[in-house]
Amino acid sequence: MKKVLMKGNEALAEGALIAGCRGFFGYPITPSSEIAEYMARKLPKIGGAFIQAESELAAINMIYGGSSTGTRVMTASSGPGISLKQEGISFISEAELPCLIVNVSRGGPGLGGIQPSQADYFQATRGGGHGDYRIIVLAPSSSQEMMDLAILAFELADKYRTPVMIMAEGTLGNLMEPVIVREAVTEFLDKPWATTGCVGRKPNVINTLHLSQEELEGRNRHLTEKYKMISKNEKRAESFLLDDAEIVVVAFGLLARIIKKSVMEARKKGVKAGLIRPVTLWPFPDEHIQAVSRTARTILSVEINMGQMVEDIRLAAGGKIPVEFYGRIGFTPNPEEITRQLLFIAEREGLL
Amino acid sequence: MKTVFKKPESLTDAKFHYCPGCSHGIIHRLIAECLDELKIREQTIGICPVGCSVLAYEYFNCDMLEAAHGRAPAIATAMKRLLPDRYLFTYQGDGDLASIGMGEIVHASLRGEKITVIFVNNTLYGMTGGQMAPTTLLGQVTTTSPYGRSKDWEGYPAKMAELLAQNEGSAYICRTAVNDPPNVVKTKRAIKKALQTQARGLGFSMVEVLSTCPTNWGLSPVEAMKWVEENMIPYYPLGEFKVKEE
Numbered sequence: 001m002k003k004v005l006m007k008g009n010e011a012l013a014e015g016a017l018i019a020g021c022r023g024f025f026g027y028p029i030t031p032s033s034e035i036a037e038y039m040a041r042k043l044p045k046i047g048g049a050f051i052q053a054e055s056e057l058a059a060i061n062m063i064y065g066g067s068s069t070g071t072r073v074m075t076a077s078s079g080p081g082i083s084l085k086q087e088g089i090s091f092i093s094e095a096e097l098p099c100l101i102v103n104v105s106r107g108g109p110g111l112g113g114i115q116p117s118q119a120d121y122f123q124a125t126r127g128g129g130h131g132d133y134r135i136i137v138l139a140p141s142s143s144q145e146m147m148d149l150a151i152l153a154f155e156l157a158d159k160y161r162t163p164v165m166i167m168a169e170g171t172l173g174n175l176m177e178p179v180i181v182r183e184a185v186t187e188f189l190d191k192p193w194a195t196t197g198c199v200g201r202k203p204n205v206i207n208t209l210h211l212s213q214e215e216l217e218g219r220n221r222h223l224t225e226k227y228k229m230i231s232k233n234e235k236r237a238e239s240f241l242l243d244d245a246e247i248v249v250v251a252f253g254l255l256a257r258i259i260k261k262s263v264m265e266a267r268k269k270g271v272k273a274g275l276i277r278p279v280t281l282w283p284f285p286d287e288h289i290q291a292v293s294r295t296a297r298t299i300l301s302v303e304i305n306m307g308q309m310v311e312d313i314r315l316a317a318g319g320k321i322p323v324e325f326y327g328r329i330g331f332t333p334n335p336e337e338i339t340r341q342l343l344f345i346a347e348r349e350g351l352l
Numbered sequence: 353m354k355t356v357f358k359k360p361e362s363l364t365d366a367k368f369h370y371c372p373g374c375s376h377g378i379i380h381r382l383i384a385e386c387l388d389e390l391k392i393r394e395q396t397i398g399i400c401p402v403g404c405s406v407l408a409y410e411y412f413n414c415d416m417l418e419a420a421h422g423r424a425p426a427i428a429t430a431m432k433r434l435l436p437d438r439y440l441f442t443y444q445g446d447g448d449l450a451s452i453g454m455g456e457i458v459h460a461s462l463r464g465e466k467i468t469v470i471f472v473n474n475t476l477y478g479m480t481g482g483q484m485a486p487t488t489l490l491g492q493v494t495t496t497s498p499y500g501r502s503k504d505w506e507g508y509p510a511k512m513a514e515l516l517a518q519n520e521g522s523a524y525i526c527r528t529a530v531n532d533p534p535n536v537v538k539t540k541r542a543i544k545k546a547l548q549t550q551a552r553g554l555g556f557s558m559v560e561v562l563s564t565c566p567t568n569w570g571l572s573p574v575e576a577m578k579w580v581e582e583n584m585i586p587y588y589p590l591g592e593f594k595v596k597e598e
Contacts, residue, residue, distance in 0.1 A: 023434055049433035054459035058426040061419070061456070065399075065427030068417055069434045091420050195415035195431075197438045199394040205409045207418040 002181045009034035009076075009104060009173040011143040012166065013042070015150030016074050016100060019185045022048035023073035025062035027055060027081060030114045031170035032104035035076040056081045060088030060101075067097035068206050070194030072154050076102035078170070079112060079120055082128070089163055090129030094208040094219070096193075098157035100150065101135075101165045104173040107330055115330040116169035118253060121308035124167050125282040132220050134227050136164040136234065137281040139252040143177035149279075151182060158189045160230055167281065169304065171332055172254040230283055237285035238277040241267070245274025246351050247342055248292045250313055251302040252278045255332055259302060262338035269339075271346040281309070286316035293320040297349055302338060303327045360384035362393045366410045373566035373573025375530045376405055379472060382530075382540045383441070384412065386547055396439040397431060399424040401453075403445035404478040422453020425460035428467040439550055440467040447477045450486040450510045457516070464521030464555035468546045471512060471558055474565040475584065482568030486510040489587055494568075509587065513560045517593035523555030525594040529562035531580040535590070542592075554596050562588055 006014065013035045016024075024039035026032075036052065043050040049066070053059035059075050066073035077085060082103045092099060103124065107117040127133045136156055138149045146168065153164040195204045210216040240260055242248065247266075251259045256277035266273040274296070276288050292299065299321055301310040310325040317323050326341050346352045359365075362384035370376045387393045393414050400408035402421035409416035419427050424442035432440045449457050449471050460467065476494050477483040484497040487509050491500045501509070517525040524546050528539040539561055546557035562584045564576040571579055 023430060025430055049430065051429065051433065051463075053426065054455055057423065058429075058456050058459065061423035061426035062430035064419075064423075065417070065430035066434055068427070069431050071434045073430070073434075087420055088423070195397050195417055196435060197395045197397060198415050203413060203415050205416045205418075207409055207416075209406060209418055 003178050004181055005176055006143050006179045007034055007173070008143045008146040008168065008175050010038050011179045012102060012146035012150045013038035014181065015147035016154070017042060017046070018147070018182050019072060019151045019154040020188060021072045021074050021100070021154065022046070023066040023071050024048070024050050024075065025053055025059045025066060025073065026075045026077065027053050027059050029078045029081045031106060031173050032076045032078045032102065034173065035102060035104070056084035057087065060085040060092070063099045064088055064092050064095065064097060067092065067099045068195045070191035070196060074100035074102065076104065078104050078106045079108045079117070082120060082123065086129035089135065090127070090131050090133065091208050092163050093127070093133040093135060094131065094223070095206050096161035097163070097206070098161055099163050100153045100157060101163055103165060103167045104170055105167060106170050113330055114170060116171040116254070116304060116332050117329070118169060118255070118303050119305040119308070120167065121281065121303070121305060124165055125284070125312070133223055134282055136160070136162060136230060138164065138166050139279060139281050140166060140168050140172065141252070141254055141257045141277065143175060143179045146172065147179055147182060151185060156234065160226060162226070162230070169253050169255065169332065175254070234280060235283045235285040235287065236279040237288045238279060239288065240275040240277065242274040242276070242292060244272050245292065246272040246297045247300060247345055248274045248276060248296045249300050249302055249338070249342070250276045250278070250289070250309065252281060252309065255302065255304060258332060258335055259338050261335035262342060265335060265339040266342040266346070269343060270352055271342050272351070273342050284312045284316065286312070289313055289316035293317045296321060297351065298345060299323045300341065300345060301325050302333070304329065304332060360388045362387040362413050364411055364413045368411060369407060370404065371567045373564060373576050374404070375474070375561070375563035376472065378530045378536060379470065379539070379561055379563065380408065380411055382536070382543055383470060385540060386544045387414065390544065390547060392439050392547070395437070396441065399427050399440070399442045401442070401444040401448040403448050405443055405445060405472065406479065408443050422448050422451070423456055424448070425453065425456040425465070425467065425469065429460055429463070429465045432465060432467050439547060441470060442467065443470045444472070445478070446471070446473045446475065446485045446487040450512050461516045461519045461522045461556045464523070466550050466553055466555060467557070468550050469558040470543065471560040472563045473560055473588065474563040476565060476568055478565050478568055489583060511588065513558070513593050516558060519556070521556050522558070522594050523596035524549040524557040526592045527560040527562070527588060527590050529580055529585060529590055531562070531564070531577040554598065
């Protein structure tokens, strides 16, 4: 078991290589560029393809082409670049091409800033581009998870023939931590649908055009069934000190890890606090929310945005429990700031 | 009974949906004949555009992809890098290649991607109903240049073959037409040479084919062929613009 000190972005890139990724197509943007740089060094030495594309549009369409060959491929970018990729993500979703798309997030709207952010939650969890579709969205909280979820992402992408996004705050991409390097993945699914030249078989076609009403509705129904299956099978969340929790914080990413300390500090001061950390942002782990809606007094969503995931929490809670929101922009709040919020709510609710 | 003429194996049995007098059918057939004669149908992957030829994936009897508007060269790039022993061709119209896909085509050429581009120039957007394209000629009336394209208002038509021939990565760049039998023969020769350029790994190859759109030009098929000769060829001269031998 090899333990190595790695930046989150490098751990993710190495995870992708461990998963058998052999094509990276991307365009530089802070704070994601280390992923491209890592791949530029590694891929040519193991027979893979690395291209710095002329634009995000070209990069995501290289993913469309790369995935069509049956190869595991990925791209990485950040907010403004992910917006540009949405055309391609819509096409890739409809063509049912597996791939990994990484958003090492920065603040917006517009050019925004390069500080950590979770403001792309809506964009990621609602599909992002035109048409009816969803993509699986994974939110790591450590360098180790940057690696592990990259491996999982490729597995899920192939299993469901869908793009998978990893969304991480910029801080997580640049944070250095020890990582246990995983074993190389050796088992892969067959991809009889790939367009590799029709030697000895009928030609394959990869297409997203469906001009007849019946065909288009059929395609949409097929995708919807797939998304239901993903929702049923793939919800993931970490629960922390929930058994007797009266105030439950919901937070994802690196922020959630920091909030564990807030929860422990609040408990020292007599507040029965707990934490739910969604690992899949889509499908959203609503059963976890529903469970605490029956036992806790209030839920607090903490996000590095102006209130996005809080809407999914309210949908899941179904009005059974108050859901409050606390958000900051441009930095990750320190643990004390969130502890103060927990104490404020506890006092107001007479829980102290 | 002796067969003297038949459909190439590289075309399916599907009926073309193209308008009477449109050149897409001829160009499809020429590509298919080249794939047959080079015996590379099973090794070839084609990528079709958004535009009148959006359904070309139904016509070519090889692995096919349908691309987003203008992005076929990016798709072909990644596929060729991952499948270097396969033949990749894109089939693109003038709106697709010279307007929305200008970035993708120029950079595929600059990188010297070993792909073959068949660029069909009919001077306007056919499928959307005859709007102006980057290749619309000066003075030409379209639905979005209703007073005729002017150099002061819409600017000059794009000469893509000349533009791409300047790039070091381009190995074979040729412009042909399909307005008469000699030009049809020359077009086939150029397409074959472009595919052979790809086979030799020399770099990027493109054949720009001057094509007709009788429907949106408001001409009969025969008049449209004459229009190519009288109006298009003078501005878009035919010939090889780049031939790299090694």
